[in-house]
Amino acid sequence: MNLHIKRGRLIDPATGLDTEADLFIAAGKIASIGKAPTAFEVHQTIDASGLIVLPGLIDLLARLREPGYEYKATLESEMAAALAGGVTSLVCPPDTDPPLDEPGLVEMLKFRARTLNQARVYPLGALTVGLKGQAITEMAELADAGCIGFSQADAPMLNPQVLLHALQYATTYGYTVWLRAQDPYLAQGGVAASGALASRLGLRGVPEASETIALHTIIELMRITGARVHLSHLSSAAGLELVRAAKQEGLPLSCDVTINHVHLIDLDIGYFDAQYRFDPPLRSQRDREAISTALMDGTIDAICSAHTPVDDDEKLLPFGEASAGATGLELLLSLTVKWAQEKQIPFTQALAKITCAPADVLNLNSGRLALGAPADLVLFDPDAHWLVAPNRLKSQGHNTPFLGYELPVRVRSTIISGQLVYQESKT
Amino acid sequence: MSNIWPPAPTLRPGFKGNPQLTKNGELKHLLTIDGLPRDIITHILDTAQQFVGVAEREVKKVPLLRGKSVFNLFFENSTRTRTTFEIAAKRLSADVLNLNINASSTSKGESLLDTAANLSAMQADMFVVRHAQSGAPYLLAQHCPPHLHVINAGDGWHAHPTQGLLDMYTIRHYKRDFTQLKVAVVGDILHSRVARSDIHALTTLGVPEVRVIGPRTLLPNGLEQFGVRVFHNICEGLKGVDVVIMLRLQNERMNSTLLPSAQEYFKSWGLTPERLALAAPDAIVMHPGPMNRGVEIGSAVADGAQSVILHQVTFGIAVRMAVMGIIAGNNG
Numbered sequence: 001m002n003l004h005i006k007r008g009r010l011i012d013p014a015t016g017l018d019t020e021a022d023l024f025i026a027a028g029k030i031a032s033i034g035k036a037p038t039a040f041e042v043h044q045t046i047d048a049s050g051l052i053v054l055p056g057l058i059d060l061l062a063r064l065r066e067p068g069y070e071y072k073a074t075l076e077s078e079m080a081a082a083l084a085g086g087v088t089s090l091v092c093p094p095d096t097d098p099p100l101d102e103p104g105l106v107e108m109l110k111f112r113a114r115t116l117n118q119a120r121v122y123p124l125g126a127l128t129v130g131l132k133g134q135a136i137t138e139m140a141e142l143a144d145a146g147c148i149g150f151s152q153a154d155a156p157m158l159n160p161q162v163l164l165h166a167l168q169y170a171t172t173y174g175y176t177v178w179l180r181a182q183d184p185y186l187a188q189g190g191v192a193a194s195g196a197l198a199s200r201l202g203l204r205g206v207p208e209a210s211e212t213i214a215l216h217t218i219i220e221l222m223r224i225t226g227a228r229v230h231l232s233h234l235s236s237a238a239g240l241e242l243v244r245a246a247k248q249e250g251l252p253l254s255c256d257v258t259i260n261h262v263h264l265i266d267l268d269i270g271y272f273d274a275q276y277r278f279d280p281p282l283r284s285q286r287d288r289e290a291i292s293t294a295l296m297d298g299t300i301d302a303i304c305s306a307h308t309p310v311d312d313d314e315k316l317l318p319f320g321e322a323s324a325g326a327t328g329l330e331l332l333l334s335l336t337v338k339w340a341q342e343k344q345i346p347f348t349q350a351l352a353k354i355t356c357a358p359a360d361v362l363n364l365n366s367g368r369l370a371l372g373a374p375a376d377l378v379l380f381d382p383d384a385h386w387l388v389a390p391n392r393l394k395s396q397g398h399n400t401p402f403l404g405y406e407l408p409v410r411v412r413s414t415i416i417s418g419q420l421v422y423q424e425s426k427t
Numbered sequence: 428m429s430n431i432w433p434p435a436p437t438l439r440p441g442f443k444g445n446p447q448l449t450k451n452g453e454l455k456h457l458l459t460i461d462g463l464p465r466d467i468i469t470h471i472l473d474t475a476q477q478f479v480g481v482a483e484r485e486v487k488k489v490p491l492l493r494g495k496s497v498f499n500l501f502f503e504n505s506t507r508t509r510t511t512f513e514i515a516a517k518r519l520s521a522d523v524l525n526l527n528i529n530a531s532s533t534s535k536g537e538s539l540l541d542t543a544a545n546l547s548a549m550q551a552d553m554f555v556v557r558h559a560q561s562g563a564p565y566l567l568a569q570h571c572p573p574h575l576h577v578i579n580a581g582d583g584w585h586a587h588p589t590q591g592l593l594d595m596y597t598i599r600h601y602k603r604d605f606t607q608l609k610v611a612v613v614g615d616i617l618h619s620r621v622a623r624s625d626i627h628a629l630t631t632l633g634v635p636e637v638r639v640i641g642p643r644t645l646l647p648n649g650l651e652q653f654g655v656r657v658f659h660n661i662c663e664g665l666k667g668v669d670v671v672i673m674l675r676l677q678n679e680r681m682n683s684t685l686l687p688s689a690q691e692y693f694k695s696w697g698l699t700p701e702r703l704a705l706a707a708p709d710a711i712v713m714h715p716g717p718m719n720r721g722v723e724i725g726s727a728v729a730d731g732a733q734s735v736i737l738h739q740v741t742f743g744i745a746v747r748m749a750v751m752g753i754i755a756g757n758n759g
Contacts, residue, residue, distance in 0.1 A: 196649030200461060202561035202585030202620060205648060271446050272562030316540050316570070318560030320583070 001043045002026045003418050008048025013352035014368035023053060025375040028417035048379050051412055055367050056088025056376035058358040060256045062307035062329055068097025073309035073396035079118040081395035083422035085330035086378030086411040088119050094126040095153035101126035101137045103145035110146045118421055124151040124178055127166050131155035136166050140173055148362060149176040154279060156184030160217060167227035178230045179218055186210035191320045193283040197266045206281050211239040219246045230361055231255035235280035237290030244299045254361045257291050258306035259335045274315045274322035275401040292343055302358040305332040309397025327397035334407035375418040384410035446568055453757040456568045456577040457750050459586040460627040472596050474749035481518055491752045492521035495552040499525045502558040507716055508580050512555045515747035543567050547575055561585035576754045584618050589750055590715050591624030593743040597735055598670055601711050605632040611664055614674035614723050615645040621715045622674055630654045640664035644685040661696055665705045673698055673714045676723045689722045698724045711735045
């Protein structure tokens with residue numbers, strides 16, 4: 001089917017393109033920008049006047065909760081949330097129940113996602129069997145089933161020798177290993193960043209050293225093995241400094257931060273507000289500044305939503321017992337724009353962090369408005385605002401610290417492979 | 428076309444206010460001393476002073492809370508604190524119900540808020556809560572019906588505000604003027620809700636020098652931001668102080684990565700007559716109880732002339748009466 005998107009403001013963060021032009025799509029791919037290709041027969045026209053046309057968002061971590069946690073969220077609800085947030089591709093971690101450590105589970109997930117005909121799902125396979133950190137998984141089989149990398153999710157990897165072997169094995173096949181940089185012993189029992197706030201509230205702290213020591217280990221093992229590693233959810237200024245140096249050294253390292261850590265700090269916990277419980281924990285103002293700096297200088301490749309649907313029962317608990325995480329797929333675009341507004345960052349640069357940059361991490365040709373690239377697009381109104389409220393979220397998880405915030409920009413339509421898969425209902 | 432986004436709209440929802448005060452700034456719940464205005468603390472201490480006399484009367488009761496129900500919700504074991512709250516409530520003529528909700532019943536699935544909702548349906552007017560999780564009383568205060576008051580009787584490592592207040596009462600009783608004092612808090616600050624409440628109360632009341640003494644494994648991060656001077660040597664730390672507050676050391680801290688043994692702890696940090704002699708001659712010795720004799724404090728000091736430990740317990744009842752009486756009247 002041929003699609004003509006008229007009069008939109010096209011933004012392609014990959015090239016810095018920002019212009020009002022028409023976009024022509026054929027066979028699910030971008031066919032032309034500006035002028036219709038010769039003999040182009042229009043089957044459908046979308047009027048994008050006043051809207052920005054951006055490559056669909058690529059989210060480097062979103063928990064869909066299937067299989068095993070369907071009471072928290074289902075593939076249907078979370079995929080709908082992805083589209084409403086303009087997310088056209090997402091990476092899901094293997095910490096399901098059972099974990100994604102067998103090809104059959106991955107095939108089932110991919111099949112379920114495909115039948116829903118929505119966002120592209122890129123599963124991470126479990127790095128170790130049952131995420132137990134003991135035996136490595138059948139990585140080649142899992143990759144054949146559709147895994148794009150291997151990860152321990154948030155599960156600890158206690159034994160460095162297992163990590164060494166897992167990196168060696170993955171590197172044999174050229175797979176990327178996705179790791180969290182958090183020493184499990186130093187972080188044990190911690191629920192907030194170590195520091196004055198945690199001390200005042202009497203909360204057990206997660207020291208900065210839990211991140212830096214884990215990073216030293218990972219970086220040294222990368223030097224030994226030559227492995228390609230993606231670090232998920234960095235949180236500290238000192239950690240980012242290590243990553244900056246490792247990148248300068250030329251190690252094949254990429255990393256992301258969550259949108260929550262871009263905006264929030266430990267002081268926001270206020271009076272034990274469990275909405276601000278995150279893993280890794282929110283850190284200080286200084287760390288938040290370092291995150292912004294590292295995003296701008298390229299030390300941090302991408303911003304992810306770290307979408308984690310958590311139900312009310314798991315948040316209405318004392319801070320230390322509450323579940324970490326927040327819903328995020330529907331907030332990622334607005335919160336990235338909010339960050340750009342506050343920091344006065346050129347928007348092509350800010351939006352690169354949720355489009356072409358994560359595409360590069362995943363080695364995909366999407367996330368850009370290039371001829372021949374998949375026609376995965378989001379159309380959003382740059383002048384609209386919306387109030388974050390449970391009834392405006394499609395995700396089954398309604399918990400986020402941004403409830404009650406008025407956020408900029410609103411997704412109007414989402415297109416995947418040239419198909420209009422989401423259109424905001426007019427209410 | 429501009430390459431910069433338009434300015435950000437107003438984003439942050441309104442500040443919800445202080446969770447323990449009414450809109451008029453009166454005490455609605457007592458959750459922490461951190462951030463509690465000085466005049467409220469002073470008002471509680473003044474009120475307590477009037478209640479100290481009640482215990483000496485033949486009829487030890489005043490009708491302030493007649494017809495009210497006070498529920499003691501203890502999710503963590505306690506005898507002393509629960510008993511003093513019970514006595515305080517009864518002297519105010521309230522009906523008291525004690526509930527020891529051990530961890531196993533909550534692990535059966537009922538959440539803290541469900542438990543509290545069930546109890547408030549039984550017409551409770553006041554919850555006295557002790558919980559192993561820091562911040563648990565905030566959750567109750569936030570979600571309870573508007574007429575209900577919550578008193579924190581100790582939450583995790585966070586706060587034990589009535590203990591802090593009774594300690595201030597005791598200090599004021601013996602020393603009168605807070606603004607001339609040197610006070611030392613000795614021992615396991617890291618795990619101590621009493622230490623946190625004491626430090627906040629002392630600094631709020633204008634004590635110019637609050638010292639904290641202990642090994643580095645038992646001092647929390649960022650302690651300087653509490654407005655205290657940190658000492659890692661008890662002899663230096665005790666020099667010239669007017670008040671010594673010893674903290675209880677939990678047995679489970681021993682033989683761990685934090686402390687090697689009770690013997691070594693007493694040798695380095697225990698309060699002995701020789702060490703107490705370094706303090707001001709009229710210094711008083713306090714302890715929140717229950718004491719571990721021979722671990723943090725020697726018997727010669729605990730039972731000595733400078734010890735006011737048992738008076739703390741007596742004052743504790745009057746202070747808890749004052750707190751209950753004051754918050755019961757603030758329903759704004």
